[in-house]
Amino acid sequence: MSDAARMLLATPSHHGLDTAVLAEAIDAATAAAQASTACADACLDEYNLQRDCVTACLTCADVCDVTARLLSRSARWDRTVVTSLVEACAKACSACATHCEGHADTAKHCAVCAEACRRAERACQQLLTAFASLAVSS
Amino acid sequence: MSDAARMLLATPSHHGLDTAVLAEAIDAATAAAQASTACADACLDEYNLQRDCVTACLTCADVCDVTARLLSRSARWDRTVVTSLVEACAKACSACATHCEGHADTAKHCAVCAEACRRAERACQQLLTAFASLAVSS
Amino acid sequence: MSDAARMLLATPSHHGLDTAVLAEAIDAATAAAQASTACADACLDEYNLQRDCVTACLTCADVCDVTARLLSRSARWDRTVVTSLVEACAKACSACATHCEGHADTAKHCAVCAEACRRAERACQQLLTAFASLAVSS
Amino acid sequence: MSDAARMLLATPSHHGLDTAVLAEAIDAATAAAQASTACADACLDEYNLQRDCVTACLTCADVCDVTARLLSRSARWDRTVVTSLVEACAKACSACATHCEGHADTAKHCAVCAEACRRAERACQQLLTAFASLAVSS
Numbered sequence: 001m002s003d004a005a006r007m008l009l010a011t012p013s014h015h016g017l018d019t020a021v022l023a024e025a026i027d028a029a030t031a032a033a034q035a036s037t038a039c040a041d042a043c044l045d046e047y048n049l050q051r052d053c054v055t056a057c058l059t060c061a062d063v064c065d066v067t068a069r070l071l072s073r074s075a076r077w078d079r080t081v082v083t084s085l086v087e088a089c090a091k092a093c094s095a096c097a098t099h100c101e102g103h104a105d106t107a108k109h110c111a112v113c114a115e116a117c118r119r120a121e122r123a124c125q126q127l128l129t130a131f132a133s134l135a136v137s138s
Numbered sequence: 139m140s141d142a143a144r145m146l147l148a149t150p151s152h153h154g155l156d157t158a159v160l161a162e163a164i165d166a167a168t169a170a171a172q173a174s175t176a177c178a179d180a181c182l183d184e185y186n187l188q189r190d191c192v193t194a195c196l197t198c199a200d201v202c203d204v205t206a207r208l209l210s211r212s213a214r215w216d217r218t219v220v221t222s223l224v225e226a227c228a229k230a231c232s233a234c235a236t237h238c239e240g241h242a243d244t245a246k247h248c249a250v251c252a253e254a255c256r257r258a259e260r261a262c263q264q265l266l267t268a269f270a271s272l273a274v275s276s
Numbered sequence: 277m278s279d280a281a282r283m284l285l286a287t288p289s290h291h292g293l294d295t296a297v298l299a300e301a302i303d304a305a306t307a308a309a310q311a312s313t314a315c316a317d318a319c320l321d322e323y324n325l326q327r328d329c330v331t332a333c334l335t336c337a338d339v340c341d342v343t344a345r346l347l348s349r350s351a352r353w354d355r356t357v358v359t360s361l362v363e364a365c366a367k368a369c370s371a372c373a374t375h376c377e378g379h380a381d382t383a384k385h386c387a388v389c390a391e392a393c394r395r396a397e398r399a400c401q402q403l404l405t406a407f408a409s410l411a412v413s414s
Numbered sequence: 415m416s417d418a419a420r421m422l423l424a425t426p427s428h429h430g431l432d433t434a435v436l437a438e439a440i441d442a443a444t445a446a447a448q449a450s451t452a453c454a455d456a457c458l459d460e461y462n463l464q465r466d467c468v469t470a471c472l473t474c475a476d477v478c479d480v481t482a483r484l485l486s487r488s489a490r491w492d493r494t495v496v497t498s499l500v501e502a503c504a505k506a507c508s509a510c511a512t513h514c515e516g517h518a519d520t521a522k523h524c525a526v527c528a529e530a531c532r533r534a535e536r537a538c539q540q541l542l543t544a545f546a547s548l549a550v551s552s
Binding site for chain 4: 149247251
């Protein structure tokens with residue numbers, strides 16, 4: 001069980017979501033933030049510099065980081081704000097993954113980063129589906 | 139002239155926007171991030187604690203902070219990602235301002251914070267209008 | 277193997293450190309950032325509010341978050357700056373853990389958070405020892 | 415009067431510091447965070463790429479950002495933790511300024527950034543002096 005999942009189980013769940021879906025979104029965004037921070041650094045160190053990839057990674061890292069934070073504050077979040085941020089996060093992850101996949105064959109760090117970003121993108125989309133179900137039922 | 143404006147004038151403008159609109163969005167988001175961080179701290183110190191206001195302030199601070207960062211990377215940003223984040227930022231600022239306005243008469247820091255958040259909300263909306271014009275003209 | 281470790285193995289190691297020590301510091305700081313963000317939120321939701329614990333958790337989250345970022349940029353970091361930040365991180369983790377341990381018996385989230393913070397504190401100290409060895413040998 | 419100063423005057427001052435010294439540290443760290451984020455982006459866009467300067471700017475931005483946050487939570491901060499972070503911030507600003515000054519004559523954004531970083535470095539040092547005075551008097 002991840003640290004995020006342990007923490008969610010140790011707190012009252014006012015959020016009404018499946019804990020596994022929320023924990024995966026937090027874990028995946030956290031992992032993508034770390035991977036894209038490290039990937040930007042490694043890309044910057046490459047002889048054959050991909051400038052757009054560095055910027056996409058820095059952007060993805062920042063957005064994933066703040067998304068993991070907001071998702072970790074589930075006691076009294078504003079669902080409208082959180083939903084909007086998760087949408088932005090899915091887009092940032094998708095953009096970063098697309099850049100990294102473009103040269104994943106020559107840069108191993110881009111392959112690892114692209115995988116982390118695609119996982120976070122999927123987790124965000126699953127969370128958006130769960131939010132939409134809540135909106136219908138509430 | 140603000141630091142953000144000086145910096146924008148010291149760099150090539152690939153973004154195609156009115157520099158004043160972009161600088162105001164950066165400055166307003168930065169100021170709202172600081173105000174809401176300080177307001178959360180001051181609210182937490184109040185005898186009559188407004189828990190929802192603390193969370194709204196922490197959320198607003200995080201989203202404004204990352205928005206100012208992304209807007210400061212205008213050389214090769216992804217307009218789709220940036221637009222989505224600016225939309226989330228406008229919502230976070232609006233939510234925080236609404237909470238703070240609810241007790242601005244008894245807490246001076248909430249009055250100052252609400253004003254900073256409304257300014258950032260307006261600046262985000264003006265930037266979104268500017269992005270929409272670019273999309274039409276490009 | 278953690279994502280941080282996979283990423284470190286996918287990039288050239290200019291840092292001269294044992295990869296396991298660096299990966300553990302990144303993973304532990306990342307986990308403590310998430311735990312203390314969630315713990316601040318859960319503490320704020322408690323009937324019996326511990327205000328100092330909320331502030332200690334927010335502080336710890338911010339410092340751990342930026343520490344994980346700097347440690348993820350190992351290609352060309354400034355060892356003096358990184359060392360200084362890791363020292364601050366060890367202190368922030370220790371302070372947060374001490375607060376959380378003070379009521380870990382009544383709040384499960386504080387018990388989980390304290391454990392995450394002590395792990396990050398230890399990982400920071402081990403990294404500081406490794407940096408000191410580098411300084412002697414170089 | 416800056417937003418940070420207005421906010422400090424709107425809250426009880428438990429910190430025991432001269433409000434002007436604290437407000438300047440918050441404002442200077444905030445301005446340096448924005449300048450170094452924008453400078454990293456502009457440096458990355460230069461034909462003659464200075465890789466070390468990009469990393470120094472990204473590091474400085476992250477450390478300044480978190481320093482401004484911690485300084486904005488003056489109601490119940492842990493002076494040991496805050497002092498340690500302000501020391502790290504002074505070092506990060508100094509390192510970034512040194513890099514930027516190295517090519518300030520050819521890159522205007524580096525000149526603006528170096529100025530912002532030197533201001534933040536000075537403000538951190540003045541705050542450290544103020545903290546030391548408090549420690550003696552308390």
